[in-house]
Amino acid sequence: MSIFKTKWIILKISKLKEKDFIFDVFTYDYGKIKIQKKDTKKEKTLDIWYIVNFEIETKEWRDISKAKNIKIKSEFRYENKEFKVINEYLNIIWLIYKRLPEWLHFKEIFEIIEEINDKKNLNETKLILAKLKVIDYFWELKIENEDIIVEKILKFVNKNKIKEILKLSGIDEKTQKKLEKIF
Numbered sequence: 001m002s003i004f005k006t007k008w009i010i011l012k013i014s015k016l017k018e019k020d021f022i023f024d025v026f027t028y029d030y031g032k033i034k035i036q037k038k039d040t041k042k043e044k045t046l047d048i049w050y051i052v053n054f055e056i057e058t059k060e061w062r063d064i065s066k067a068k069n070i071k072i073k074s075e076f077r078y079e080n081k082e083f084k085v086i087n088e089y090l091n092i093i094w095l096i097y098k099r100l101p102e103w104l105h106f107k108e109i110f111e112i113i114e115e116i117n118d119k120k121n122l123n124e125t126k127l128i129l130a131k132l133k134v135i136d137y138f139w140e141l142k143i144e145n146e147d148i149i150v151e152k153i154l155k156f157v158n159k160n161k162i163k164e165i166l167k168l169s170g171i172d173e174k175t176q177k178k179l180e181k182i183f
Helices: 083-099 107-118 124-137 148-159 173-180
Strands: 002-015 020-027 031-038 051-058 065-074
Touching: 002 031, 002 083, 002 107, 020 083, 020 107, 031 051, 051 107, 065 107, 083 107, 083 124, 107 124, 124 148, 124 173, 148 173
Parallel strands: 031 065
Antiparallel strands: 002 020, 002 051, 020 031, 051 065
C-alpha cells in the first residue's frame, strides 16, 4: 500500500452504491485517475469543479484508489453567474475529461482550473479564452485565421500563461462569437 498527497479537480461523479461514489479526477501530480470514496455526514458533499486536497491510498491489485483526509480548497463560484458562463466552465471540465489522455500529466491544465476558481470577475469571454488555452495544450489550436484580430488573439493565447490570458479585455461580441466557433 502507498499513500500520496496531492490536489485534484473532480471531472465526473458516478454512484457505485447508496453512499459509495467513483470520482474521475484530474490530479496536479498524477494526471487523470479514478478515486473511490464513501459519502459521510461529517464532510461536505463533493461536486464537479471542486479543487480538493487529499491523500490517495493505492494498492497494486486495485485499479481504483481510495481517497482520505479530504479538504476542499476551492470551487467555481457559480452564484450570480449567467448560464453561458457556467456552461463555458463545464465545457472546459468536459474537454479535460474527454480529450486528455489518462497517461498525460499536465500541471498547466490544472493551473487553468485553479486560476478560474480564484477569479471573481469571470465572464463568458474569459472562459472561452481559457478553453482555447486548454485546446492549445492538447496541440489542437489552429492559430491561422482569416480574421486578423482573431488570429492575434489566438497567437496571444498560444504564447502566454493563463494569468496573462485572463487579463485580456475589450473583445467585442462579434470576435467572441468567432472565438467560440474555433473548437
